[in-house]
Amino acid sequence: MTTILDTTPDDDELGLPAARRRSAALERQIHERPGRFRALTGDRPTGRLHLGHYFGTLHNRVRLQNLGVDMMVLIADYQVLTDRDVADRLAEHVEDLTLDYLAVGIDPDRATVFTHSAVPALNQLLLPFLSLVSVSELGRNPTVKDEIAHSRQSAVSGLMFTYPVHQAADILFCKAGLVPVGQDQLPHLEVARTVARRFNSRYGPVFPEPEALLSAAPLLLGTDGGKMSKSRGNAITLAATADETARMIRGAKTDADRDITYDPAARPEVSSLVLLAALCLNRDPHEVAGEIGGRGAAGLKGLVTDAVNDRFAPIRARRAELAQDRAHIRRVLRDGNEWANAIADDTLKEVREAMKAFY
Structure with a gap:
């Protein structure tokens, strides 16, 4: 699904004011014709979601879904490895995340819930995309620098360094025109826009440049007064009694x-x-x-x-x-993975044809 957005000439200027103007225009367009949009959003399966997630992102995902936007909801299991040596209890966390999604109102008949590791063609896009971004550009990404500073690992992995390009593959594999984000995630989205623009310039038009749908999410602190986080034990989970x-x-x-x-x-x-x-x-x-x-x-x-x-x-x-029907959770994931694979396979075929790498 390629979405053509109504933009003005200065829409490519980088900065929060411009992003806010574009986001406001997008909201108007969504309400007028929601079916023309596909959005990509998701989470890493590192534990149960909490109230900060609900008011920050989940509530907005359900809103967009109910408006009629085509929602792609990614469980980024590969990205769990970016800042830790081992992905502990991964299967359990993936199912718990799916439970949280369904409980808050994500409808698998109207949204696609899928996992990174189950979509090979998505991950294969990382290779050509990396050729479009320089090492210095990755090193300047403020989100990467912050993640590296707070990493649990003794040394930074290559996966951590390429994190923004992997996210670009997440967004572009399904040609998502919308990415609901907080303002701190704008640098990651700018990488995806850069990758799309450079690929199209080098090989021909394949990808739309995704737009940020800025969240007006309120900032909720953890019970200890610090940043609310699954790993800090200061958050009330959706599953809490x-x-x-x-x-x-x-x-x-x-x-x-x-x-x-x-x-x-x-x-x-x-x-x-x-x-x-x-x-x-x-x-x-x-x-x-x-x-x-x-x-x-x-x-x-x-x-x-x-x-x-x-x-x-x-x-x-x-x-x-x-939670009493784990088979249903696995069916939701299986069906979502099947659809995501069909989309990714088609996109990878287009990419290979554009690169003249189809033998």
Whole structure:
């Protein structure tokens, strides 16, 4: 599916303001003709998804799916190896990720859920794509530099270094015109756009240049006040029970001021909890903070606990039901992998023909 976007001449300028303008224009076009778009999104299977994932990306994926966008949802199992020596419990994590997707409303009849390792033609695209990007360009990628700085490995692997080009293959194999991202992921998407542009210039038109659909995702902190992360044990997972949720929130970091206000700059930990309650209640965080007033951290945490448990009770019930039928999870993956392979095979054929490497 090749999507032709309505763009202006300055759309190729790099920068957040330009990306925001393009994203706003894309949203209007999606609402007018959602069926013309294909989007690629996904996650690495390194553990169960949490509330930050839900409000950051999952909720938006379901929204786009329900609008009628063709959603390709990648479980990036190969990319688990970018920052660790061993992919522990990989099969379990892949199934858990699929469970989370289905529980929040990803519909396998309207979205394709697939895994990296099951689509050989996708990964084969990495080879010609690497020839289009210089080593210095990869080294300058800010996301790669950050990942390398926080890597668990004693030495950086080649896979880590080529991570952005592998992501370009993820996006371009299915000719996705949309990639829902946060602004911190724009450098990765720019690599995909560069690869598409250079391939088309060198070999002929095959790939559309994918566009960023910027997320207005709110920033939720972990219960320790740091970045919410699966690996840091500071996140409430979608699979958590009501009691586990209450225990995590009771232990969340706040401050000594009893008057609850929403001020993310001055009071980040308190404001993150207020925001979480507001998101669950579909209310303005300032109103939620005002309602709590002088009831202090205990009042805040009680409200957040009730709001989270009420909002996610149906999702947790659905997840528990789906978990009883692991064969269904495997069918979803098998069907998704089959469709992704058909797309990837067609794209690789086009690439080989364009490169005159079809013998």
